Amino acid sequence: MEIMTAFAIGLTFGVGLFQILRRNVIRAAIGLMLLANAVNLFILSTGAYTGREAPYAGIAAGTFSDALPQALILTAIVISFGVTAFVLAMLFVIARRYDTCDGDAIDGLKN
Protein backbone atom coordinates (compact mmCIF):
# COMPACT_ATOMS: atom_id res chain seq x y z
CA MET A 1 0.00 0.00 0.00
CA GLU A 2 2.80 2.41 0.91
CA ILE A 3 4.54 1.83 -2.39
CA MET A 4 1.29 2.41 -4.32
CA THR A 5 0.72 5.69 -2.48
CA ALA A 6 4.28 6.74 -3.16
CA PHE A 7 3.89 6.09 -6.89
CA ALA A 8 0.55 7.87 -6.99
CA ILE A 9 1.96 10.95 -5.27
CA GLY A 10 4.99 10.95 -7.55
CA LEU A 11 2.75 10.66 -10.60
CA THR A 12 0.62 13.61 -9.41
CA PHE A 13 3.77 15.66 -8.94
CA GLY A 14 5.01 14.75 -12.40
CA VAL A 15 1.73 15.60 -14.12
CA GLY A 16 1.47 18.85 -12.16
CA LEU A 17 4.98 19.95 -13.06
CA PHE A 18 4.43 19.04 -16.70
CA GLN A 19 1.21 21.03 -16.87
CA ILE A 20 2.70 24.05 -15.12
CA LEU A 21 5.36 24.24 -17.83
CA ARG A 22 2.80 24.25 -20.66
CA ARG A 23 2.19 27.41 -22.69
CA ASN A 24 -1.55 27.46 -22.10
CA VAL A 25 -2.14 29.47 -18.93
CA ILE A 26 -5.26 27.48 -17.99
CA ARG A 27 -3.29 24.25 -18.12
CA ALA A 28 -0.68 25.95 -15.95
CA ALA A 29 -3.35 26.81 -13.39
CA ILE A 30 -4.50 23.18 -13.38
CA GLY A 31 -0.88 22.16 -12.88
CA LEU A 32 -0.65 24.43 -9.85
CA MET A 33 -3.74 22.78 -8.34
CA LEU A 34 -2.31 19.31 -8.98
CA LEU A 35 0.98 20.27 -7.34
CA ALA A 36 -0.80 21.64 -4.28
CA ASN A 37 -2.80 18.42 -3.98
CA ALA A 38 0.31 16.29 -4.46
CA VAL A 39 2.12 18.05 -1.66
CA ASN A 40 -0.95 17.68 0.59
CA LEU A 41 -1.01 13.95 -0.11
CA PHE A 42 2.69 13.79 0.69
CA ILE A 43 2.12 15.38 4.09
CA LEU A 44 -0.85 13.08 4.71
CA SER A 45 1.32 10.06 4.01
CA THR A 46 3.89 11.18 6.61
CA GLY A 47 1.41 10.32 9.36
CA ALA A 48 -0.80 7.76 7.67
CA TYR A 49 0.94 4.52 8.59
CA THR A 50 1.51 4.84 12.32
CA GLY A 51 -1.81 3.28 13.35
CA ARG A 52 -5.52 3.04 12.68
CA GLU A 53 -7.28 4.27 15.84
CA ALA A 54 -8.53 7.82 16.33
CA PRO A 55 -6.22 9.64 18.74
CA TYR A 56 -8.27 9.84 21.94
CA ALA A 57 -6.75 9.91 25.42
CA GLY A 58 -6.19 6.52 26.99
CA ILE A 59 -5.27 4.56 23.84
CA ALA A 60 -2.07 2.52 23.89
CA ALA A 61 0.86 4.21 22.16
CA GLY A 62 1.58 3.02 18.63
CA THR A 63 -1.99 2.11 17.73
CA PHE A 64 -3.42 5.57 16.93
CA SER A 65 -2.84 7.50 13.75
CA ASP A 66 -0.93 10.76 13.92
CA ALA A 67 -3.40 13.64 13.81
CA LEU A 68 -0.94 16.49 13.29
CA PRO A 69 -0.36 15.99 9.52
CA GLN A 70 -4.11 16.07 8.99
CA ALA A 71 -4.32 19.37 10.84
CA LEU A 72 -1.49 20.72 8.71
CA ILE A 73 -3.22 19.65 5.50
CA LEU A 74 -6.43 21.30 6.62
CA THR A 75 -4.57 24.62 6.79
CA ALA A 76 -2.74 23.95 3.53
CA ILE A 77 -6.00 23.07 1.73
CA VAL A 78 -7.63 26.30 2.82
CA ILE A 79 -4.63 28.28 1.63
CA SER A 80 -4.45 26.46 -1.70
CA PHE A 81 -8.19 27.05 -2.16
CA GLY A 82 -7.63 30.79 -1.83
CA VAL A 83 -4.60 30.58 -4.08
CA THR A 84 -6.59 28.79 -6.79
CA ALA A 85 -9.40 31.31 -6.65
CA PHE A 86 -6.93 34.17 -6.92
CA VAL A 87 -5.05 32.59 -9.84
CA LEU A 88 -8.31 32.12 -11.73
CA ALA A 89 -9.30 35.73 -11.05
CA MET A 90 -5.94 36.91 -12.40
CA LEU A 91 -6.34 34.66 -15.44
CA PHE A 92 -9.72 36.26 -16.10
CA VAL A 93 -8.16 39.74 -16.11
CA ILE A 94 -5.21 38.61 -18.23
CA ALA A 95 -7.38 36.76 -20.75
CA ARG A 96 -9.53 39.86 -21.25
CA ARG A 97 -6.60 42.27 -21.45
CA TYR A 98 -4.40 40.27 -23.80
CA ASP A 99 -7.15 38.31 -25.60
CA THR A 100 -5.19 35.09 -25.43
CA CYS A 101 -4.49 31.99 -23.34
CA ASP A 102 -1.00 31.53 -24.76
CA GLY A 103 1.58 32.23 -22.08
CA ASP A 104 4.17 33.28 -24.67
CA ALA A 105 1.88 36.02 -25.99
CA ILE A 106 1.68 37.67 -22.57
CA ASP A 107 4.98 39.50 -22.90
CA GLY A 108 4.27 43.15 -22.11
CA LEU A 109 7.10 43.26 -19.61
CA LYS A 110 9.78 42.20 -22.06
CA ASN A 111 12.14 45.12 -21.77
Add this chain to the structure above:
Amino acid sequence: MLIDHLVILPVINPLAGGLIALMFKRHPRAQSWVAMGAMTAGFACTAGLLFVVWRSGQPVVLQVGGWSAPFGITLIADLLSAMFVLMSQFVLVMGVLYATGSKDSCVQYPTFYPLFLFLATGLTGALLTGDIFNLFVFVELLAISSTVLTAISDDRYGTEAAYKYFYMSQIAAILLLLSIGALYVSCGTLNMAQLAAAIAADPQQSLLPLAVAFLMASFMIKSATFPFHFWQPDFHTAAPTPVSAMLSSVVVKLGVYGFIRMTTLLFVDYIAPMQHTLIVLGVAGICFGGISAIGTHDVKRMLAYSTLAQVGFVLVGIGWGTPLALTAALVFAFNHSIAKSAMLMLAGFVASRASVKSAAFDVVTGVGKPLPLAGVLFFIGGLGLAGIPPTNGFISKMLLFKSGLEAEQIWALLLIGLASTLTMIYTTRAFMRIWWTSPADRISTKPTGDRLYAPLLLVVMILILGLFADPLVALSRETARWLGNPEIYIRAVLGG
Protein backbone atom coordinates in the same frame (compact mmCIF):
# COMPACT_ATOMS: atom_id res chain seq x y z
CA MET B 1 4.48 36.58 32.39
CA LEU B 2 2.96 39.77 31.12
CA ILE B 3 6.13 41.04 29.46
CA ASP B 4 6.14 37.94 27.21
CA HIS B 5 3.03 39.21 25.48
CA LEU B 6 5.11 42.03 24.04
CA VAL B 7 6.25 39.63 21.33
CA ILE B 8 2.76 39.24 19.87
CA LEU B 9 2.03 42.98 19.65
CA PRO B 10 4.04 43.69 16.46
CA VAL B 11 1.97 40.96 14.73
CA ILE B 12 -1.41 41.86 16.25
CA ASN B 13 -1.16 45.59 15.60
CA PRO B 14 -1.08 45.51 11.78
CA LEU B 15 -3.57 42.61 11.71
CA ALA B 16 -6.09 44.50 13.84
CA GLY B 17 -5.37 47.69 11.92
CA GLY B 18 -6.06 45.88 8.64
CA LEU B 19 -9.40 44.57 9.87
CA ILE B 20 -10.42 47.97 11.22
CA ALA B 21 -9.37 49.65 7.98
CA LEU B 22 -11.60 47.21 6.07
CA MET B 23 -14.59 48.59 7.98
CA PHE B 24 -13.84 52.11 6.71
CA LYS B 25 -13.84 51.06 3.08
CA ARG B 26 -15.78 54.12 1.94
CA HIS B 27 -13.38 56.56 3.61
CA PRO B 28 -9.84 56.31 2.21
CA ARG B 29 -8.71 59.19 4.41
CA ALA B 30 -9.82 57.39 7.60
CA GLN B 31 -8.21 54.20 6.31
CA SER B 32 -4.87 55.91 5.91
CA TRP B 33 -5.07 57.26 9.47
CA VAL B 34 -5.90 53.79 10.82
CA ALA B 35 -3.01 52.29 8.85
CA MET B 36 -0.61 54.95 10.05
CA GLY B 37 -1.73 54.50 13.66
CA ALA B 38 -1.50 50.71 13.58
CA MET B 39 1.94 50.69 11.97
CA THR B 40 3.31 53.35 14.30
CA ALA B 41 1.99 51.45 17.32
CA GLY B 42 3.54 48.27 15.93
CA PHE B 43 6.84 50.04 15.46
CA ALA B 44 6.76 51.39 19.02
CA CYS B 45 6.03 47.90 20.39
CA THR B 46 8.89 46.48 18.33
CA ALA B 47 11.28 49.07 19.70
CA GLY B 48 10.13 48.15 23.23
CA LEU B 49 10.57 44.47 22.41
CA LEU B 50 14.12 44.98 21.16
CA PHE B 51 14.90 47.01 24.28
CA VAL B 52 13.57 44.26 26.57
CA VAL B 53 15.52 41.54 24.72
CA TRP B 54 18.69 43.63 24.80
CA ARG B 55 18.40 44.52 28.48
CA SER B 56 17.42 41.10 29.79
CA GLY B 57 20.00 39.34 27.60
CA GLN B 58 17.65 36.49 26.70
CA PRO B 59 14.92 35.94 24.09
CA VAL B 60 11.32 36.86 24.87
CA VAL B 61 9.20 33.74 24.32
CA LEU B 62 5.42 33.44 24.21
CA GLN B 63 3.71 30.04 24.09
CA VAL B 64 0.50 31.06 22.34
CA GLY B 65 -2.62 29.95 24.22
CA GLY B 66 -0.54 28.59 27.08
CA TRP B 67 0.29 25.29 25.33
CA SER B 68 3.88 24.44 26.26
CA ALA B 69 6.61 24.33 23.66
CA PRO B 70 6.47 21.36 21.28
CA PHE B 71 2.64 21.18 21.29
CA GLY B 72 1.55 24.77 20.81
CA ILE B 73 2.81 27.54 18.57
CA THR B 74 5.76 29.47 19.89
CA LEU B 75 6.47 33.12 19.17
CA ILE B 76 10.03 34.01 19.95
CA ALA B 77 12.00 37.23 19.63
CA ASP B 78 15.72 36.77 19.99
CA LEU B 79 18.02 39.58 18.92
CA LEU B 80 18.00 38.48 15.27
CA SER B 81 14.20 38.43 15.00
CA ALA B 82 13.78 41.64 16.98
CA MET B 83 16.35 43.45 14.86
CA PHE B 84 14.80 42.31 11.57
CA VAL B 85 11.31 43.18 12.79
CA LEU B 86 12.47 46.63 13.86
CA MET B 87 13.99 47.19 10.40
CA SER B 88 10.84 45.96 8.63
CA GLN B 89 8.46 47.97 10.76
CA PHE B 90 10.44 51.16 10.31
CA VAL B 91 10.44 50.80 6.53
CA LEU B 92 6.75 49.80 6.55
CA VAL B 93 5.82 52.91 8.53
CA MET B 94 7.65 54.94 5.90
CA GLY B 95 5.75 53.03 3.21
CA VAL B 96 2.40 53.99 4.73
CA LEU B 97 3.62 57.57 5.02
CA TYR B 98 4.55 57.58 1.33
CA ALA B 99 1.21 56.01 0.39
CA THR B 100 -0.73 58.73 2.22
CA GLY B 101 1.00 61.36 0.06
CA SER B 102 0.85 59.35 -3.16
CA LYS B 103 -1.08 60.47 -6.25
CA ASP B 104 -1.53 56.89 -7.52
CA SER B 105 -5.14 55.95 -8.06
CA CYS B 106 -4.58 52.48 -6.57
CA VAL B 107 -3.95 54.09 -3.18
CA GLN B 108 -7.63 55.14 -3.17
CA TYR B 109 -8.67 51.55 -3.76
CA PRO B 110 -10.65 50.39 -0.68
CA THR B 111 -8.45 47.36 0.00
CA PHE B 112 -5.08 49.04 -0.50
CA TYR B 113 -4.37 49.86 3.16
CA PRO B 114 -5.81 46.60 4.55
CA LEU B 115 -3.63 44.63 2.13
CA PHE B 116 -0.62 46.72 3.03
CA LEU B 117 -1.21 45.97 6.71
CA PHE B 118 -1.68 42.25 6.02
CA LEU B 119 1.63 42.32 4.17
CA ALA B 120 3.14 43.81 7.34
CA THR B 121 1.46 41.10 9.44
CA GLY B 122 2.82 38.33 7.24
CA LEU B 123 6.34 39.70 7.27
CA THR B 124 6.43 40.35 11.03
CA GLY B 125 4.83 37.04 11.87
CA ALA B 126 7.23 35.08 9.68
CA LEU B 127 10.16 36.76 11.44
CA LEU B 128 8.83 36.18 14.95
CA THR B 129 7.42 32.67 14.79
CA GLY B 130 9.25 29.71 16.25
CA ASP B 131 7.20 27.10 14.42
CA ILE B 132 8.09 26.15 10.90
CA PHE B 133 4.53 25.46 9.74
CA ASN B 134 3.41 28.77 11.17
CA LEU B 135 6.23 30.30 9.10
CA PHE B 136 4.61 28.80 6.00
CA VAL B 137 1.23 30.33 6.86
CA PHE B 138 2.71 33.80 7.39
CA VAL B 139 4.81 33.54 4.22
CA GLU B 140 1.66 32.70 2.26
CA LEU B 141 -0.13 35.70 3.75
CA LEU B 142 2.80 37.87 2.72
CA ALA B 143 2.97 36.43 -0.79
CA ILE B 144 -0.75 36.71 -1.51
CA SER B 145 -1.12 40.26 -0.19
CA SER B 146 1.94 41.52 -2.04
CA THR B 147 0.69 39.89 -5.24
CA VAL B 148 -2.71 41.54 -4.94
CA LEU B 149 -1.07 44.89 -4.23
CA THR B 150 0.94 44.57 -7.43
CA ALA B 151 -2.03 43.36 -9.45
CA ILE B 152 -3.99 46.54 -8.63
CA SER B 153 -1.07 48.77 -9.60
CA ASP B 154 -1.51 51.77 -11.89
CA ASP B 155 1.10 50.23 -14.16
CA ARG B 156 -0.72 48.48 -17.00
CA TYR B 157 1.61 45.47 -16.72
CA GLY B 158 0.92 45.08 -13.00
CA THR B 159 -1.31 42.03 -13.39
CA GLU B 160 1.19 40.30 -15.64
CA ALA B 161 4.02 40.87 -13.17
CA ALA B 162 1.80 39.70 -10.31
CA TYR B 163 0.90 36.55 -12.27
CA LYS B 164 4.57 35.75 -12.83
CA TYR B 165 5.48 36.30 -9.21
CA PHE B 166 2.52 34.35 -7.92
CA TYR B 167 3.57 31.18 -9.70
CA MET B 168 7.08 31.53 -8.37
CA SER B 169 5.89 32.16 -4.83
CA GLN B 170 3.58 29.15 -5.04
CA ILE B 171 6.47 26.95 -6.18
CA ALA B 172 8.42 28.31 -3.21
CA ALA B 173 5.50 27.49 -0.91
CA ILE B 174 5.27 23.95 -2.28
CA LEU B 175 9.01 23.45 -1.75
CA LEU B 176 8.63 24.78 1.80
CA LEU B 177 5.78 22.33 2.46
CA LEU B 178 7.83 19.44 1.08
CA SER B 179 10.65 20.42 3.37
CA ILE B 180 8.27 20.64 6.33
CA GLY B 181 7.00 17.15 5.55
CA ALA B 182 10.55 15.79 5.31
CA LEU B 183 11.50 17.44 8.60
CA TYR B 184 8.39 16.06 10.30
CA VAL B 185 9.19 12.53 9.14
CA SER B 186 12.79 12.87 10.32
CA CYS B 187 12.29 14.54 13.68
CA GLY B 188 8.59 14.26 14.54
CA THR B 189 8.26 17.93 15.43
CA LEU B 190 7.73 21.31 13.79
CA ASN B 191 9.03 23.53 16.57
CA MET B 192 12.25 25.12 15.34
CA ALA B 193 14.06 24.86 18.67
CA GLN B 194 13.15 21.19 19.07
CA LEU B 195 14.01 20.54 15.42
CA ALA B 196 17.43 22.09 15.98
CA ALA B 197 18.03 19.90 19.03
CA ALA B 198 16.80 16.76 17.25
CA ILE B 199 18.89 17.41 14.12
CA ALA B 200 22.00 18.10 16.19
CA ALA B 201 21.42 14.83 18.08
CA ASP B 202 21.09 12.70 14.92
CA PRO B 203 22.28 14.51 11.76
CA GLN B 204 22.50 11.37 9.60
CA GLN B 205 18.76 10.93 8.91
CA SER B 206 18.16 10.03 5.28
CA LEU B 207 15.54 12.71 4.54
CA LEU B 208 17.44 15.62 6.08
CA PRO B 209 19.60 16.55 3.04
CA LEU B 210 16.38 16.71 1.04
CA ALA B 211 14.81 19.04 3.60
CA VAL B 212 17.90 21.27 3.53
CA ALA B 213 17.83 21.45 -0.26
CA PHE B 214 14.10 22.25 -0.49
CA LEU B 215 14.29 24.86 2.26
CA MET B 216 17.31 26.49 0.59
CA ALA B 217 15.49 26.61 -2.76
CA SER B 218 12.39 28.06 -1.13
CA PHE B 219 14.30 30.86 0.58
CA MET B 220 16.29 31.50 -2.59
CA ILE B 221 13.08 32.18 -4.50
CA LYS B 222 11.87 34.39 -1.63
CA SER B 223 15.05 36.48 -1.53
CA ALA B 224 15.52 36.49 -5.35
CA THR B 225 19.00 34.95 -5.19
CA PHE B 226 20.85 34.77 -8.50
CA PRO B 227 19.43 31.88 -10.56
CA PHE B 228 15.94 32.41 -9.10
CA HIS B 229 15.81 36.16 -9.60
CA PHE B 230 14.13 36.42 -13.02
CA TRP B 231 10.70 37.39 -11.69
CA GLN B 232 12.06 40.05 -9.37
CA PRO B 233 12.85 43.03 -11.67
CA ASP B 234 9.44 42.74 -13.37
CA PHE B 235 7.58 42.41 -10.12
CA HIS B 236 9.38 45.23 -8.32
CA THR B 237 9.07 47.55 -11.32
CA ALA B 238 5.35 47.09 -11.85
CA ALA B 239 4.31 47.37 -8.18
CA PRO B 240 2.93 50.72 -6.93
CA THR B 241 5.77 52.85 -5.54
CA PRO B 242 5.03 52.48 -1.81
CA VAL B 243 4.70 48.72 -2.29
CA SER B 244 7.75 48.24 -4.49
CA ALA B 245 9.82 50.13 -1.92
CA MET B 246 8.73 47.51 0.64
CA LEU B 247 9.21 44.51 -1.66
CA SER B 248 12.68 45.42 -2.78
CA SER B 249 13.96 46.32 0.68
CA VAL B 250 12.39 44.34 3.52
CA VAL B 251 10.44 41.52 1.87
CA VAL B 252 13.55 40.08 0.21
CA LYS B 253 15.19 40.14 3.65
CA LEU B 254 12.82 37.36 4.72
CA GLY B 255 14.88 34.93 2.64
CA VAL B 256 18.05 36.35 4.19
CA TYR B 257 16.56 35.75 7.64
CA GLY B 258 15.77 32.18 6.60
CA PHE B 259 19.36 31.57 5.50
CA ILE B 260 20.70 32.93 8.80
CA ARG B 261 18.35 30.68 10.77
CA MET B 262 19.29 27.67 8.65
CA THR B 263 23.03 28.11 8.97
CA THR B 264 23.16 29.09 12.64
CA LEU B 265 20.27 27.22 14.24
CA LEU B 266 18.60 24.45 12.27
CA PHE B 267 21.20 22.70 10.16
CA VAL B 268 24.50 23.43 11.86
CA ASP B 269 25.77 20.01 10.75
CA TYR B 270 25.18 20.78 7.07
CA ILE B 271 26.79 24.18 7.25
CA ALA B 272 29.66 23.64 4.78
CA PRO B 273 27.63 22.94 1.58
CA MET B 274 25.14 25.69 2.46
CA GLN B 275 27.90 28.25 2.98
CA HIS B 276 29.65 27.36 -0.28
CA THR B 277 26.38 27.65 -2.18
CA LEU B 278 25.66 31.02 -0.62
CA ILE B 279 29.11 32.40 -1.44
CA VAL B 280 29.05 31.24 -5.07
CA LEU B 281 25.48 32.39 -5.72
CA GLY B 282 26.05 35.64 -3.83
CA VAL B 283 29.10 36.55 -5.90
CA ALA B 284 27.30 35.56 -9.11
CA GLY B 285 24.34 37.71 -8.07
CA ILE B 286 26.58 40.69 -7.29
CA CYS B 287 28.26 40.56 -10.71
CA PHE B 288 25.08 39.78 -12.67
CA GLY B 289 22.95 42.31 -10.79
CA GLY B 290 25.48 45.10 -11.21
CA ILE B 291 25.97 44.51 -14.93
CA SER B 292 22.22 44.16 -15.58
CA ALA B 293 21.49 47.34 -13.62
CA ILE B 294 23.81 49.23 -15.95
CA GLY B 295 21.99 47.84 -18.98
CA THR B 296 18.46 48.83 -17.97
CA HIS B 297 16.26 51.59 -19.42
CA ASP B 298 14.13 52.26 -16.35
CA VAL B 299 15.09 53.69 -12.96
CA LYS B 300 12.89 51.34 -10.96
CA ARG B 301 14.11 48.30 -12.88
CA MET B 302 17.69 49.46 -12.33
CA LEU B 303 17.06 49.60 -8.58
CA ALA B 304 15.43 46.16 -8.66
CA TYR B 305 18.55 44.67 -10.28
CA SER B 306 20.59 46.57 -7.73
CA THR B 307 18.69 44.69 -5.00
CA LEU B 308 19.85 41.44 -6.58
CA ALA B 309 23.44 42.64 -6.20
CA GLN B 310 23.05 44.01 -2.69
CA VAL B 311 21.33 40.88 -1.37
CA GLY B 312 24.32 39.05 -2.87
CA PHE B 313 26.62 40.96 -0.51
CA VAL B 314 24.52 39.88 2.47
CA LEU B 315 24.56 36.25 1.31
CA VAL B 316 28.34 36.32 0.90
CA GLY B 317 28.60 37.61 4.47
CA ILE B 318 26.41 34.77 5.74
CA GLY B 319 28.44 32.34 3.64
CA TRP B 320 31.73 33.39 5.22
CA GLY B 321 30.04 32.73 8.53
CA THR B 322 32.64 34.14 10.92
CA PRO B 323 31.22 36.29 13.74
CA LEU B 324 32.55 39.43 12.06
CA ALA B 325 31.10 38.39 8.68
CA LEU B 326 27.69 37.74 10.27
CA THR B 327 27.87 41.15 11.95
CA ALA B 328 28.67 42.69 8.57
CA ALA B 329 25.80 40.81 6.91
CA LEU B 330 23.32 42.05 9.53
CA VAL B 331 24.53 45.65 9.28
CA PHE B 332 24.41 45.39 5.49
CA ALA B 333 20.87 44.03 5.51
CA PHE B 334 19.68 46.81 7.81
CA ASN B 335 21.37 49.61 5.88
CA HIS B 336 20.34 48.28 2.50
CA SER B 337 16.68 48.19 3.51
CA ILE B 338 16.74 51.88 4.37
CA ALA B 339 18.77 53.02 1.37
CA LYS B 340 16.86 50.94 -1.17
CA SER B 341 13.41 51.97 0.05
CA ALA B 342 14.50 55.64 -0.06
CA MET B 343 15.83 55.27 -3.61
CA LEU B 344 12.71 53.50 -4.89
CA MET B 345 10.47 56.13 -3.34
CA LEU B 346 12.54 58.86 -5.00
CA ALA B 347 12.29 57.03 -8.34
CA GLY B 348 8.52 56.84 -7.85
CA PHE B 349 8.43 60.53 -6.92
CA VAL B 350 10.22 61.46 -10.14
CA ALA B 351 7.89 59.21 -12.14
CA SER B 352 4.86 60.90 -10.57
CA ARG B 353 6.17 64.26 -11.82
CA ALA B 354 6.95 63.04 -15.35
CA SER B 355 4.58 63.68 -18.26
CA VAL B 356 3.67 59.98 -18.53
CA LYS B 357 3.60 58.04 -15.29
CA SER B 358 6.67 55.92 -15.88
CA ALA B 359 10.21 55.71 -14.57
CA ALA B 360 11.75 54.88 -17.97
CA PHE B 361 14.86 56.95 -18.69
CA ASP B 362 13.33 58.26 -21.94
CA VAL B 363 10.45 59.74 -19.95
CA VAL B 364 12.24 61.08 -16.88
CA THR B 365 15.27 62.65 -18.58
CA GLY B 366 15.49 66.22 -17.35
CA VAL B 367 12.39 65.96 -15.21
CA GLY B 368 14.46 66.70 -12.12
CA LYS B 369 15.47 70.22 -13.16
CA PRO B 370 12.85 72.03 -11.01
CA LEU B 371 13.18 69.49 -8.15
CA PRO B 372 16.47 70.25 -6.41
CA LEU B 373 15.54 68.73 -3.03
CA ALA B 374 14.72 65.35 -4.59
CA GLY B 375 18.03 65.58 -6.47
CA VAL B 376 20.02 66.03 -3.27
CA LEU B 377 18.16 63.14 -1.63
CA PHE B 378 18.70 60.89 -4.66
CA PHE B 379 22.39 61.74 -4.70
CA ILE B 380 22.83 60.92 -1.00
CA GLY B 381 20.81 57.73 -1.43
CA GLY B 382 23.03 56.77 -4.38
CA LEU B 383 26.10 57.33 -2.24
CA GLY B 384 24.47 55.12 0.38
CA LEU B 385 23.94 52.30 -2.13
CA ALA B 386 27.46 52.63 -3.51
CA GLY B 387 29.07 52.77 -0.06
CA ILE B 388 30.70 56.21 -0.04
CA PRO B 389 31.11 57.98 3.33
CA PRO B 390 29.39 59.68 5.18
CA THR B 391 26.48 57.32 4.44
CA ASN B 392 25.55 54.05 6.08
CA GLY B 393 26.52 52.04 2.99
CA PHE B 394 30.15 52.81 3.72
CA ILE B 395 29.91 51.24 7.18
CA SER B 396 28.34 48.06 5.88
CA LYS B 397 30.74 47.60 2.98
CA MET B 398 33.79 48.36 5.13
CA LEU B 399 32.72 45.78 7.70
CA LEU B 400 32.06 43.20 5.01
CA PHE B 401 35.42 43.71 3.27
CA LYS B 402 37.21 43.63 6.62
CA SER B 403 35.53 40.35 7.52
CA GLY B 404 36.48 38.97 4.09
CA LEU B 405 40.14 39.87 4.69
CA GLU B 406 39.98 38.20 8.07
CA ALA B 407 38.41 35.07 6.62
CA GLU B 408 41.10 35.11 3.87
CA GLN B 409 38.60 34.86 1.01
CA ILE B 410 40.74 36.87 -1.39
CA TRP B 411 39.14 35.81 -4.69
CA ALA B 412 35.59 36.42 -3.62
CA LEU B 413 36.68 39.70 -2.07
CA LEU B 414 38.39 40.82 -5.27
CA LEU B 415 35.33 40.00 -7.37
CA ILE B 416 32.83 41.72 -5.13
CA GLY B 417 35.16 44.70 -4.72
CA LEU B 418 35.29 45.13 -8.49
CA ALA B 419 31.56 44.57 -8.90
CA SER B 420 30.68 47.06 -6.16
CA THR B 421 32.16 49.88 -8.25
CA LEU B 422 29.35 49.16 -10.74
CA THR B 423 26.92 50.58 -8.17
CA MET B 424 28.60 53.94 -8.44
CA ILE B 425 28.31 53.84 -12.23
CA TYR B 426 24.59 53.17 -12.43
CA THR B 427 23.48 55.46 -9.61
CA THR B 428 25.53 58.33 -11.02
CA ARG B 429 24.19 57.69 -14.49
CA ALA B 430 20.60 57.80 -13.26
CA PHE B 431 21.32 61.00 -11.33
CA MET B 432 22.87 62.68 -14.38
CA ARG B 433 20.01 61.62 -16.66
CA ILE B 434 17.30 62.93 -14.38
CA TRP B 435 18.82 66.06 -12.86
CA TRP B 436 21.57 67.29 -15.20
CA THR B 437 20.57 66.43 -18.75
CA SER B 438 18.21 68.83 -20.51
CA PRO B 439 14.98 67.22 -21.70
CA ALA B 440 14.95 66.30 -25.40
CA ASP B 441 11.77 68.15 -26.30
CA ARG B 442 10.38 70.64 -23.83
CA ILE B 443 8.55 68.17 -21.60
CA SER B 444 7.17 70.13 -18.72
CA THR B 445 7.45 68.71 -15.23
CA LYS B 446 4.05 68.29 -13.61
CA PRO B 447 3.41 70.84 -10.86
CA THR B 448 2.22 68.26 -8.33
CA GLY B 449 3.14 64.70 -7.50
CA ASP B 450 3.86 62.40 -4.60
CA ARG B 451 5.01 63.91 -1.31
CA LEU B 452 8.64 63.74 -0.27
CA TYR B 453 8.25 63.23 3.52
CA ALA B 454 9.01 59.50 3.60
CA PRO B 455 12.15 59.57 1.41
CA LEU B 456 13.34 62.63 3.30
CA LEU B 457 13.10 60.81 6.63
CA LEU B 458 14.76 57.72 5.17
CA VAL B 459 17.66 59.74 3.75
CA VAL B 460 18.11 61.47 7.11
CA MET B 461 18.25 57.97 8.58
CA ILE B 462 20.92 57.01 6.01
CA LEU B 463 23.07 59.91 7.19
CA ILE B 464 22.43 59.25 10.90
CA LEU B 465 23.36 55.58 10.52
CA GLY B 466 26.45 56.61 8.58
CA LEU B 467 27.68 59.16 11.11
CA PHE B 468 26.65 57.34 14.31
CA ALA B 469 27.05 53.72 13.34
CA ASP B 470 28.11 52.47 16.77
CA PRO B 471 24.71 51.40 18.19
CA LEU B 472 23.77 49.40 15.09
CA VAL B 473 27.19 47.73 14.87
CA ALA B 474 27.15 46.92 18.59
CA LEU B 475 23.66 45.44 18.24
CA SER B 476 24.72 43.35 15.24
CA ARG B 477 27.86 42.15 17.01
CA GLU B 478 25.81 41.01 20.01
CA THR B 479 23.34 39.33 17.62
CA ALA B 480 26.20 37.51 15.88
CA ARG B 481 27.43 36.35 19.29
CA TRP B 482 23.97 34.93 20.04
CA LEU B 483 23.88 33.27 16.63
CA GLY B 484 27.17 31.55 17.41
CA ASN B 485 25.47 29.89 20.35
CA PRO B 486 22.17 28.26 19.29
CA GLU B 487 21.76 26.92 22.84
CA ILE B 488 20.38 30.35 23.85
CA TYR B 489 17.47 29.98 21.42
CA ILE B 490 16.81 26.31 22.16
CA ARG B 491 16.89 26.74 25.92
CA ALA B 492 14.63 29.79 25.81
CA VAL B 493 11.91 27.82 24.00
CA LEU B 494 12.21 24.39 25.58
CA GLY B 495 13.24 25.51 29.05
CA GLY B 496 15.82 23.74 31.21
